[in-house]
Amino acid sequence: MHFVFMGVSGSGKTTVAQTVAERLGLPFAEADAFHPRANIDKMSEGVPLTDDDRWPWLRELAGWIAAHEARGEHSVMACSALRRDYRDVLRGGAPGVYFLHMDGPEDVILDRIAARPDHFMPPALLRSQLDTLEALEPDEEGAVFDVRLDVDTLVEGALGYVEQRLGSTYA
Template sequence: MHFVFMGVSGSGKTSVAERIAARLELPFAEADAFHPQANISKMSAGVPLTDEDRWPWLAELADWIAAHEVLGESTVMACSALRRSYRDVLRAGAPGVRFVHMHGTEEVIWERIEAREDHFMPPALLRSQLETLERLGPDEEGLELDVRGNLDELSRQALDYVAEQTRLSRQ
């Protein structure tokens, strides 16, 4: 199984995903690390990415999932995956891709972004991401977590979901 922790910048997806991957000793990918320098430069300058910027990046992430699927390894990834079409690309990497959507109000996310240090995504792009975001559809496998919870609580809920999905896939 492959678990993608998704949401806008500042939602806590990386913090929770890293905890889950470490706890379960699963390979972890931070999708931001896969961005080419051109994408990082655009975002650092406050310019939203276009779909044309995203497609090669998403394909590389799907390839990462596929490579681990071939090895028989489950994975954890932190990736914005804001639109269904982006999630479709990730799902093409392997069967069994599930999403954990870290969501919250603009105010809560804004506070989190402003408190962060050393991240290339400026707070000004939050509005663009929120406008782009498409929540999980009823036919998409996944879980939504309200980011108002603390990191321990969110991690516990995510771990429970991952464990349950993994158990169900073995039946």
């Protein structure tokens, strides 16, 4: 099984996903690390990515999931996965891809973005991400987590969700 922690920049997806992966001893990928330099430069300049920018990146991420599936490994990834069609690409990497949506009010997320000045994603791009974001649909495997909760509570909730799907092996 593969668990993609999704949401807009500043939603806490990386923090929660990385902690869950560490606690369970699962491979972890931060999707931002897969962006080509051109995408990072574009976002750093406050220019939203286009689908043409995203498709190769998403296919590479699906390949990472597929590689872990081929080795019989579960995995954890932090990736914006803002739209259904983006999530469909990720699901193409393997069966059993679950999405954990870190979701919350814009003002809370803006405060978090402002508190991390070392990240390439400027606060000005949050609105474009929120406009792009499509909630999980009823037929998509996943759950929504409220980012107004403290990090420890989010981690425990996400850990419970992942462990329930993995079964007693990781409980």
